[in-house]
Amino acid sequence: xxxxxxxxxxxxxxxxxxxxxxxxxxxxxxxxxxxxxxxxxxxxxxxxxxxxxxxxxxxxxxxxxxxxxxxxxxxxxxxxxxxxxxxxxxxxxxxxxxxxxxxxxxxxxxxxxxxxxxxxxxxxxxxxxxxxxxxxxxxxxxxxxxxxxxxxxxxxxxxxxxxxxxxxxxxxxxxxxxxxxxxxxxxxxxxxxxxxxxxxxxxxxxxxxxxxxxxxxxxxxxxxxxxxxxxxxxxxxxxxxxxxxxxxxxxxxxxxxxxxxxxxxxxxxxxxxxxxxxxxxxxxxxxxxxxxxxxxxxxxxxx
Amino acid sequence: xxxxxxxxxxxxxxxxxxxxxxxxxxxxxxxxxxxxxxxxxxxxxxxxxxxxxxxxxxxxxxxxxxxxxxxxxxxxxxxxxxxxxxxxxxxxxxxxxxxxxxxxxxxxxxxxxxxxxxxxxxxxxxxxxxxxxxxxxxxxxxxxxxxxxxxxxxxxxxxxxxxxxxxxxxxxxxxxxxxxxxxxxxxxxxxxxxxxxxxxxxxxxxxxxxxxxxxxxxxxxxxxxxxxxxxxxxxxxxxxxxxxxxxxxxxxxxxxxxxxxxxxxxxxxxxxxxxxxxxxxxxxxxxxxxxxxxxxxxxxxxx
Numbered sequence: 001x002x003x004x005x006x007x008x009x010x011x012x013x014x015x016x017x018x019x020x021x022x023x024x025x026x027x028x029x030x031x032x033x034x035x036x037x038x039x040x041x042x043x044x045x046x047x048x049x050x051x052x053x054x055x056x057x058x059x060x061x062x063x064x065x066x067x068x069x070x071x072x073x074x075x076x077x078x079x080x081x082x083x084x085x086x087x088x089x090x091x092x093x094x095x096x097x098x099x100x101x102x103x104x105x106x107x108x109x110x111x112x113x114x115x116x117x118x119x120x121x122x123x124x125x126x127x128x129x130x131x132x133x134x135x136x137x138x139x140x141x142x143x144x145x146x147x148x149x150x151x152x153x154x155x156x157x158x159x160x161x162x163x164x165x166x167x168x169x170x171x172x173x174x175x176x177x178x179x180x181x182x183x184x185x186x187x188x189x190x191x192x193x194x195x196x197x198x199x200x201x202x203x204x205x206x207x208x209x210x211x212x213x214x215x216x217x218x219x220x221x222x223x224x225x226x227x228x229x230x231x232x233x234x235x236x237x238x239x240x241x242x243x244x245x246x247x248x249x250x251x252x253x254x255x256x257x258x259x260x261x262x263x264x265x266x267x268x269x270x271x272x273x274x275x276x277x278x279x280x281x282x283x284x285x286x287x288x289x290x291x292x293x294x295x296x297x298x299x300x301x302x303x
Numbered sequence: 304x305x306x307x308x309x310x311x312x313x314x315x316x317x318x319x320x321x322x323x324x325x326x327x328x329x330x331x332x333x334x335x336x337x338x339x340x341x342x343x344x345x346x347x348x349x350x351x352x353x354x355x356x357x358x359x360x361x362x363x364x365x366x367x368x369x370x371x372x373x374x375x376x377x378x379x380x381x382x383x384x385x386x387x388x389x390x391x392x393x394x395x396x397x398x399x400x401x402x403x404x405x406x407x408x409x410x411x412x413x414x415x416x417x418x419x420x421x422x423x424x425x426x427x428x429x430x431x432x433x434x435x436x437x438x439x440x441x442x443x444x445x446x447x448x449x450x451x452x453x454x455x456x457x458x459x460x461x462x463x464x465x466x467x468x469x470x471x472x473x474x475x476x477x478x479x480x481x482x483x484x485x486x487x488x489x490x491x492x493x494x495x496x497x498x499x500x501x502x503x504x505x506x507x508x509x510x511x512x513x514x515x516x517x518x519x520x521x522x523x524x525x526x527x528x529x530x531x532x533x534x535x536x537x538x539x540x541x542x543x544x545x546x547x548x549x550x551x552x553x554x555x556x557x558x559x560x561x562x563x564x565x566x567x568x569x570x571x572x573x574x575x576x577x578x579x580x581x582x583x584x585x586x587x588x589x590x591x592x593x594x595x596x597x598x599x600x601x602x603x604x605x606x
Contacts, residue, residue: 031461036486044461096398096422123394124466127456127461127463131456146437154434158343158347158423158431163339163343166342167340
C-alpha cells in the first residue's frame with residue numbers, strides 16, 4: 001500500500017512537472033506581445049497559456065520516455081500538439097460552431113476579443129504549431145521531424161480532427177449508432193490523442209513494428225475512454241468544475257455515449273477501455289508506467 | 304520584334320502548362336470525395352480546384368528552374384503554398400471577416416455550403432498543405448523539406464499572412480501612412496508570395512547568400528506591385544472581370560494605394576516596382592526569364 005501511495009505521489013510530481021514545464025515551453029514558442037500585431041499575439045497567449053490539463057503534452061512526454069527521446073524535440077512536439085488542440089477549441093467555440101462563452105473557466109476568445117480575432121487566433125496557432133515542429137533542432141533529426149510533421153498534419157486535417165468535427169456538426173439531431181459515434185470520436189478527438197502518443201514515440205529512437213502496434217493498441221481505447229468520460233462529465237458535473245458549459249450536449253441535442261448507453265453502461269465501458277489500454281502496455285514493463293498512469297488519469301478525472 | 308513575340312508565346316505556353324499541371328497536382332493531393340467526410344472533401348475541392356491564376360505556384364516553378372529543383376518536391380511546394388492561399392481566401396470571405404459572396408466567379412464556400420463548413424474547409428486546407436509538404440519524397444531531401452516547412456509555416460502565421468490580416472481588420476476606417484500600408488501588405492500578401500519564391504528555390508540545390516539576397520530583392524517589389532495592382536483593379540475593373548466583388552475596398556472604407564496615392568501615381572509605382580524586380584534578377588541572366596516575365600504578368604494583369 002505504501003508503494004502505491006509513493007507511486008501516486010511520484011506520478012503527481014511528474015505530471016505537475018510536465019504541466020509547469022509546458023507553460024514555459026508554450027511561452028517560449030509563442031510570439032511575444034511586443035511583436036506586431038500585438039493584439040493578435042495577446043489573444044493567442046490568452047487562450048494558449050495558463051489553462052488546460054495538458055493531456056496531450058503529458059502523452060507526448062510519457063511516450064517519449066519509452067524511446068529515449070531528446071528533450072528539445074519532445075518539447076517541440078508537445079507544444080505543437082497542444083497548439084493544434086487549443087486552436088481547435090477556439091474555432092469550435094465560435095458562434096457559427098458551438099457558440100460557447102466559457103472555456104477553461106474564462107470567456108472564450110470571440111467573447112473576450114471578437115469573432116475575426118478568434119478566427120485568426122485559430123489560424124495562426126495552427127501555423128505556429130507547424131513552425132515550432134519544423135524548427136531547426138539538429139540535422140541528424142531531420143527525417144524524424146519530417147515524419148512527426150506528417151503525422152501531426154494528417155491528424156489535424158480532414159481525415160482527422162477537422163473531419164471528425166464535420167461529422168459531429170452533421171450529426172446534430174440525428175440518431176447515431178454506437179459504431180457511428182465511435183467513428184466520429186476516433187477522428188474528432190482520437191486522431192490528435194493518437195498523434196500525441198506517436199509523436200512522443202517518434203521523437204526517440206526507431207520504433208519496431210511490434211512497438212508501434214502496441215502504441216496503437218494503447219491509443220485506441222485511450223481515445224475512446226477520453227470521450228466516454230467527457231460525455232459522462234458533461235451529463236454529471238457542473239460548469240464551475242468543468243470550466244466550460246456543462247449539459248451542453250443534451251441541450252444541443254447531440255448524440256453522446258450517455259444518451260445512447262445510459263450512465264452506468266458508459267461508466268462500465270470507460271473501465272473496460274482502461275483495462276484494454278493497460279493490457280496493451282504490458283510488453284513495455286515498468287518503462288511504460290507513465291502511460292499506464294495516464295490511462296488511470298483519463299478515466300478518473302473529474303473535469 | 305519576332306524574338307519578342309516568340310518569347311511571349313513561350314511564356315504563355317509555360318504558364319498554361321504550369322496552371323494545367325497544378326489542377327492535376329492539387330487533385331492528386333486533395334482527399335477524394337469518396338473519403339469520409341464526403342461533404343467536407345467536396346467543399347475543399349470546390350474551392351481549391353478549377354479557378355485562380357495560380358500566381359504562387361507559377362512563382363514556385365519559376366524559382367525552382369533556377370536551382371535545378373526535383374519535380375516532385377516542386378509540385379508539393381506549389382500545391383502547399385496554393386492550399387494556404389486558398390484557405391486564407393475562404394476564411395477572409397466569411398461573414399465575420401469581409402463577408403463576400405463571390406470569389407473566382409463562383410459563390411464563396413459559406414454561401415455555397417454553410418459557415419461551419421467554410422471554417423472547417425479553411426482549417427483542413429491549412430493542415431493538408433503541411434501534410435503535402437511533409438510527405439515522404441526521398442530521405443536525401445529531408446533537411447530541404449524541413450526548411451521549406453518552416454518557411455511556409457512562418458509565412459502563414461501571426462508574423463506573416465494571419466498577422467497582416469489582423470492589421471488589415473484593425474485599419475478599417477483609419478488613415479494609414481504609406482509606410483503603414485506597406486507593412487500591412489508585406490505581411491498579408493507579401494509573406495506568402497515571398498515564401499512561394501523561396502520554397503521554389505529551396506526545392507533545388509543549396510542557395511548561396513548572394514542568391515538568397517537577390518531573391519529577396521526580387522520578392523519585395525513583386526509583393527508590393529501585386530498589391531498596388533490589386534488596388535488599381537479594385538478601383539477600375541468590374542466584378543465580372545475580377546471574378547470577385549469590385550469596388551469593395553472603397554465601400555468598406557479600407558485604405559488602399561489608390562486612396563492614398565491616387566490612380567496615376569499608383570500606376571507609376573507599379574511600373575517602378577516592376578523595374579526594381581527586373582534589376583534584382585540581372586545576376587541570374589537568362590535562367591531567370593520566367594521570374595522576369597512573372598513580374599510583367601503581375602503588373603500587366605487585368606484581373
